[in-house]
Amino acid sequence: MNSSASNLDPAELSALLHFYTDAGVEWLVDDAPIDRIAQFEAQKAAKAQARVPASARDAGNRDAGNGGQQAASGTGPASRSRQAASPPPSMQSSAAVPDGGAVAAARFAAESARSLGELKDAVEAFGGCNLKNSARSTVFASGDITSGIMIVGPMPNADDDRDGAPFSGRAGELMDRMLAAIGLSRDRVMMTNVIPWRPPGNRMPSQAELDICRPFIERQVALAEPKTLLLLGNFPARFFLGGNGTIHSMRGEWRNASIAGLEIAALATFHPQELLAAPANKAFAWQDLLTFSTRMNGG
Template sequence: MIQARDMTPAELAALLAFHAEAGVDWLVEDDPVDRIAAFAAEKAARQVARPAADASSGNLPARTLAARGAPQSERQPARAQPAQGSALPAIPDENAIAEARFAAESARSLAELKTAIEGFTSCNLKTSARSTITAQGAGTSGIMVIGPMPNADDDREGMAFSGRAGLLLDRMLSAIGQTRESVVISTVIPWRPPGDRMPSGPETAICRPFIERQIALVEPRLVLVLGNFAARFFFGETGTIHALRGKWRDIGAGGHTVPALATLHPQELLAAPASKALAWMDLLVFSERLQTPPNG
């Protein structure tokens, strides 16, 4: 079992963000743990270990060595600085958003749009991602399924909803008589953010033209929105998925308005299996609307 102490700060932040997005307020363990005593013991152990580590001048802080007149070669090296002219990931700005909008609107098919997104270089998320995730599936049912952003499995496989979450999504689709081939699946963000963190406001803004153009090109009859981030993105609200789920709302993209229903993301259901009952209720509502004639 992975312990918190074995995780990097970025992994811990991503895990906490996931639990917060899923509506988790408290984290409990099977057995009570005296955190105060454990912290005191760790602090005492560090204080005992520090003098031993400082016994060798090679491990003394640089400022202490300098005060003792130690030669520069024995001091800790200065923090490396980026070389002049080195390229750093650009933060999306108004020009980048305009470029994304132009690239999206210029595409006349999903294939052209995928090529445009893969060639887009003005979003820093693309620099750390292995794959570009865009709409996949035939969409013969008139359904479009949209999640938040790719995770590590998606980035590795080059396909949205891979791994265990993908297997659960397959079962959810099967429950309403659909398959991956009969729907179109995509994500709001086409690139996996580093460490699975939440995309920033500017990053989300620059990706908006791409997902909206995908919706406009697919022209789905209904949209199933998965997860807190995607629901907030489309509905413009700040509530959790538990407050946003199960209610029909119209979303617009490129002059195309389509009814959308939000439910919990498969990854959230894997973390909290008790919520599967809520997702099942949402799927029943979605299926009922799906069986209603478009003009009914």
């Protein structure tokens, strides 16, 4: 049975929107149909025209005024100028990928911050990473920055992006239960992610995007000076500990993480989202939490 959103009560509408978010839907249907293919082609043509030198455009206009057919057929001098000005498709990029200059800008912004508050402002003001353009929120650290315990996830998910806080939604609820099981809570630890912006569709960030975000997470560690790290999932474990191992091979064992000039004891385990997808791993995660708790209690 078809139903309109206007016929749903607030609870039903909230549940529907939450379902769309979990399914990766980021755009709703517009009021009128839009030919996205034609729109894209028009944008591409406009960008190509903008790259043509003014002298070449003037020459093309003179050819058109003379009734020349070469420009229309793509064989005239203006057309050749446009072809020479545009690199081959394999060399073009649909977006501005962060380069060495952007990495340097991120490093300068991070190193200029003298407190976590200043660093938060710097991350929110930074515009050199494509991930920020598609994300709804900049998700910065939360919790007790003086606790000595830093819990690090990979990147914000849809719930984090919506709420603007790390470990939100169902994964956050499970994280709360995991912490409570060893006598902790989110207001007694520092919680953050390696990447502060949600990648589109929850994809993995590219190496260039990681290079951009690295100075910010390293500065977080330097300013917070945690005594222990709890790394959740493959991405944070590889980032802090190195190597290409999986969380199955890296979990449950204390290792030293060298970052921001510090040597920090780190323990890797499963991310709550991974436990929701594969509940059988909860037994392993519980063992890891007990190992973490033993060290926290001086064992």
